[in-house]
Amino acid sequence: MSRSQDTTSLKRKREDAQQTKTPESVLLSLIKSKGDMGIWKADMKRETNLPEPVVNKALKILQGRNLIKEVVNIKSKGRKHYMAMEFQPSNEVTGGSWYTDGKLDTNYIDVLKESCLRIIKKLKVATTEGISEFITRSRITKNDCTRQQIEEILNSLVLDNEIIEVKSTGLGEYHSIPIGTECYRAAGGMGLGQGVRIGAMASFPCGVCPRLNQCTPDGIISPKTCVYYTTWLDF
Amino acid sequence: MVSQHGVKLAVYLVSSYFGDLVAKVCECLLRKGTLPLRSIIQYTELHERQVRNCLLVLIQHNCVQAFAIEQQGGFGEAPKVITQYMVLFDNIIHHMRFPKFLEIVLEEFGKECQEILEGLLQHGRLSLNQILDRHKGTSSDSEGNCPAKDAVEVCFSRLVHARYVERCPVHEPFLAPPQDETGAKKRGSKSAKVTEELTTEQRALLAAAPMEASRFLVASYADTDDNEQESEENLPSPAVGEKRKQIDSKLDTEVGTKKRKKEILWRANFEEFLRHLRNKACIANVRARFDDGVAIVLNAILEATRCSETKVKIENSVPLLVNSIFEEVIKSEDGRTMTLEHVRAALVELGCDLPSISIDETYSIDLKHIIELAQNEEVESIVLKRYGMEAYRMFRLLSKAGRLLETDKIADTVFVEKKETAKILFMLWKDDYLHLEKIVATGSRQAHFLLWKVNKQTLWGHVLDEMYHAALNLRIRTALEQEQGKEILQLPKDKLVGDLEKRHSRLRKARILLESCLMKLDDAIMLFHDF
Ligand code: SF4
Numbered sequence: 050m051s052r053s054q055d056t057t058s059l060k061r062k063r064e065d066a067q068q069t070k071t072p073e074s075v076l077l078s079l080i081k082s083k084g085d086m087g088i089w090k091a092d093m094k095r096e097t098n099l100p101e102p103v104v105n106k107a108l109k110i111l112q113g114r115n116l117i118k119e120v121v122n123i124k125s126k127g128r129k130h131y132m133a134m135e136f137q138p139s140n141e142v143t144g145g146s147w148y149t150d151g152k153l154d155t156n157y158i159d160v161l162k163e164s165c166l167r168i169i170k171k172l173k174v175a176t177t178e179g180i181s182e183f184i185t186r187s188r189i190t191k192n193d194c195t196r197q198q199i200e201e202i203l204n205s206l207v208l209d210n211e212i213i214e215v216k217s218t219g220l221g222e223y224h225s226i227p228i229g230t231e232c233y234r235a236a237g238g239m240g241l242g243q244g245v246r247i248g249a250m251a252s253f254p255c256g257v258c259p260r261l262n263q264c265t266p267d268g269i270i271s272p273k274t275c276v277y278y279t280t281w282l283d284f
Numbered sequence: 285m286v287s288q289h290g291v292k293l294a295v296y297l298v299s300s301y302f303g304d305l306v307a308k309v310c311e312c313l314l315r316k317g318t319l320p321l322r323s324i325i326q327y328t329e330l331h332e333r334q335v336r337n338c339l340l341v342l343i344q345h346n347c348v349q350a351f352a353i354e355q356q357g358g359f360g361e362a363p364k365v366i367t368q369y370m371v372l373f374d375n376i377i378h379h380m381r382f383p384k385f386l387e388i389v390l391e392e393f394g395k396e397c398q399e400i401l402e403g404l405l406q407h408g409r410l411s412l413n414q415i416l417d418r419h420k421g422t423s424s425d426s427e428g429n430c431p432a433k434d435a436v437e438v439c440f441s442r443l444v445h446a447r448y449v450e451r452c453p454v455h456e457p458f459l460a461p462p463q464d465e466t467g468a469k470k471r472g473s474k475s476a477k478v479t480e481e482l483t484t485e486q487r488a489l490l491a492a493a494p495m496e497a498s499r500f501l502v503a504s505y506a507d508t509d510d511n512e513q514e515s516e517e518n519l520p521s522p523a524v525g526e527k528r529k530q531i532d533s534k535l536d537t538e539v540g541t542k543k544r545k546k547e548i549l550w551r552a553n554f555e556e557f558l559r560h561l562r563n564k565a566c567i568a569n570v571r572a573r574f575d576d577g578v579a580i581v582l583n584a585i586l587e588a589t590r591c592s593e594t595k596v597k598i599e600n601s602v603p604l605l606v607n608s609i610f611e612e613v614i615k616s617e618d619g620r621t622m623t624l625e626h627v628r629a630a631l632v633e634l635g636c637d638l639p640s641i642s643i644d645e646t647y648s649i650d651l652k653h654i655i656e657l658a659q660n661e662e663v664e665s666i667v668l669k670r671y672g673m674e675a676y677r678m679f680r681l682l683s684k685a686g687r688l689l690e691t692d693k694i695a696d697t698v699f700v701e702k703k704e705t706a707k708i709l710f711m712l713w714k715d716d717y718l719h720l721e722k723i724v725a726t727g728s729r730q731a732h733f734l735l736w737k738v739n740k741q742t743l744w745g746h747v748l749d750e751m752y753h754a755a756l757n758l759r760i761r762t763a764l765e766q767e768q769g770k771e772i773l774q775l776p777k778d779k780l781v782g783d784l785e786k787r788h789s790r791l792r793k794a795r796i797l798l799e800s801c802l803m804k805l806d807d808a809i810m811l812f813h814d815f
Contacts, residue, residue, distance in 0.1 A: 123702070145696055153701050205699055208677040208684075210664075213573075218632040220625065236573075246572065248665030249808035250747075253801040255754035257669040264757060266296075272757040273764055282765070282794045 072099055072107040080117055080131050085139040087120050087132035121151030146198060161194065161202045162209075169212055169233055173222045176232045177203060203233055210236050254281050286314060286373050287745065289752035294376040296756055300763070301379060302341050305330065309338040310347065313371035318485060320366050339369055343455075345408035346375045346551055350456040351488035367456060370485050374814070378554045380755075380806055385557045389448060397439045401448065404552050409452050411547035415440060444502050450553040451499055453492035459484065558596045562815045565807065566654045573657075574633050580619045581630040584612035585649060596814055603648040606631075655815050662808050663747055667717065674700050675708045679717065679738065688721060688735040709736055716746050748812045755805050762798040765791070 075097055080088055094104055108131065111117045120138045122130045132138060140146070147154055161184075168183050169175050175183075181199045206212045212233045219228035226232055250256030254277035255264070264270045272278065286294070291314045299307030312327045313319060319327075325335050342348035349370050354363045382405050390398040403418045404410055410418070419436045443449040482490070493499070563586045571579035588609070589602035610627050613619035632638060636647045660683055668676040677698040682689060695705035712718045719739040724732045766773075769791035772784065780788050 248662040251669040
């Protein structure tokens with residue numbers, strides 16, 4: 050069979066179906082077909098060729114019957130997206146496990162980060178499992194967090210330079226952890242968790258100056274007349 | 285290639301040490317590269333005499349190296365030997381580190397040795413006699429002349445022995461033309477192969493360098509013929525040697541007396557100081573990251589292998605037996621309480637793998653890795669201060685990943701909203717901190733992806749140039765503050781009352797702060813340029 054014949058026959062079938070189906074059932078099957086991704090209202094209009102008022106009415110009816118729900122899509126928050134009741138929005142739609150109602154749950158993240166850091170400081174060195182267990186046992190969070198989530202939190206603490214990744218040597222502080230296991234320690238050997246050290250460039254005005262590019266010895270912007278220095282040296 | 289602001293800083297330094305004329309000649313060489321006298325005169329539009337004098341100053345202070353090469357003559361003419369002058373950028377920048385070098389010698393060998401080094405740094409090159417003379421002039425307790433002289437000689441030998449002082453390179457080595465088969469054969473086929481890959485400048489430096497065997501050899505100072513011998517070793521044919529001597533003697537009438545020419549000249553060996561500073565930086569870095577124990581072990585390893593190192597830029601420390609490490613550790617006061625177990629644990633923290641069988645248990649530390657971590661830290665701290673905590677996290681993520689990452693992936697990992705993430709990444713990209721690649725995906729829901737990466741090679745160069753620029757600014761401002769406060773700073777103590785006293789103490793504080801920032805910045809410059 051040739052391709053063109055195939056599509057024409059398909060089209061005919063669809064047209065036949067549309068004649069017998071109500072707008073609600075057409076929309077519902079379309080929404081269902083999108084699974085855990087959901088679909089934007091404008092896309093429904095385009096795909097079904099139904100006029101706006103008809104779509105609106107049908108959506109209301111479907112929502113009233115608890116067959117579909119409205120979801121926030123992280124990529125386009127202003128656009129109304131719909132999803133069939135039986136699906137849970139995918140990570141791509143919600144933004145992932147750290148998003149609630151399309152917003153990054155920074156409070157939750159901060160609480161977890163702080164707890165992890167405190168645990169590591171207390172234990173000196175700890176593995177992901179160790180920290181996970183500690184959190185579950187001490188019920189720091191209302192809902193359980195997965196190992197994956199803890200790992201993400203630890204990863205971000207590493208990026209903050211609050212903790213560092215090390216491999217267990219099996220000696221001293223590491224005696225309870227098998228040699229070679231990845232574990233975490235608070236950063237900074239002397240003062241624990243001292244965070245970021247200030248480098249050479251960051252300790253005087255020019256090093257971090259947005260005008261450095263335009264600054265010349267005898268130009269309009271010049272170290273000879275620079276006010277950043279004047280305030281910096283004003284003890 | 286020296287960066288834009290590297291040149292500017294070098295010129296500024298030369299001008300503040302040796303005046304504007306010398307700086308002009310120096311700038312000409314920095315910008316145009318190695319040149320013969322004629323071209324320097326042409327570019328700088330100075331008189332021949334002035335240029336010659338400036339070059340002599342620069343050579344005296346180890347900022348320029350002369351060398352002679354043979355050039356094809358015109359049609360029907362014999363080839364000519366001409367003298368070229370190359371500028372030594374690194375040595376110019378080293379001038380701002382002199383206080384650090386002096387500090388090192390003071391700490392290790394005391395005041396007397398420091399004074400000798402000070403003389404060498406001030407004058408660039410000195411013979412032992414000149415050093416002794418200078419000491420006679422400066423030393424306050426000149427009761428018995430002879431013992432003092434001996435003491436100075438002992439100090440001098442200690443400095444040479446520690447490699448902080450070395451013999452000066454040959455004044456003007458002759459470079460045989462590379463296509464000259466006989467010349468190449470004489471050096472042996474292996475070294476000929478090496479020379480092929482080197483630039484003319486590198487060949488000149490090699491030819492000028494004193495031989496390793498005599499570089500740190502303190503001869504009795506009756507033996508003054510050394511320079512002559514060395515120059516002959518470097519000259520393939522007597523005919524050329526004749527010419528060279530002519531040129532030499534022309535310069536020498538200006539340099540000084542014949543007698544001086546025959547004496548061995550000495551200078552500070554910057555390389556050794558830099559190695560010392562590199563070790564210090566590595567030790568400080570591991571101390572901050574781990575603890576004192578690890579720092580002690582690293583220090584011990586670097587101390588024990590000090591004499592076997594040959595370059596500043598090395599990737600790994602020289603391999604050392606665990607017993608030798610342990611011996612060295614317990615030699616130091618802080619290491620006395622450490623056990624072998626302790627030492628092994630520290631070695632593991634330094635990134636070594638413990639061998640499964642302990643025969644010939646040797647260790648070598650990955651110094652390059654330590655240096656890289658220190659470099660990362662410096663750049664990250666700039667990012668933090670300029671662009672904030674979230675940018676800092678993103679930068680660290682990309683720097684650690686070492687490959688392209690997509691915007692959404694970055695946002696997820698650093699816990700920042702996606703739109704905000706893109707905004708910050710663009711800002712970093714605009715200032716050359718990130719590399720960006722756009723990928724248009726066909727057929728997928730998302731039309732295009734933005735991929736980001738830290739390109740360390742280009743970024744490090746950019747950061748170094750900014751450091752040179754910042755160092756120049758810092759110096760200019762320091763000079764200005766000093767100039768403005770000159771009168772107050774020179775006032776006698778009893779006049780400093782009320783408002784004057786306040787201003788005086790402010791000026792002093794400002795100066796200390798400015799200078800300490802400059803020294804710290806210089807550490808960072810070395811980290812990116814020399815280590
Ligand atoms: S001198 Fe002032 S304007 Fe110029 S780079 Fe430094 S801080 Fe910025």
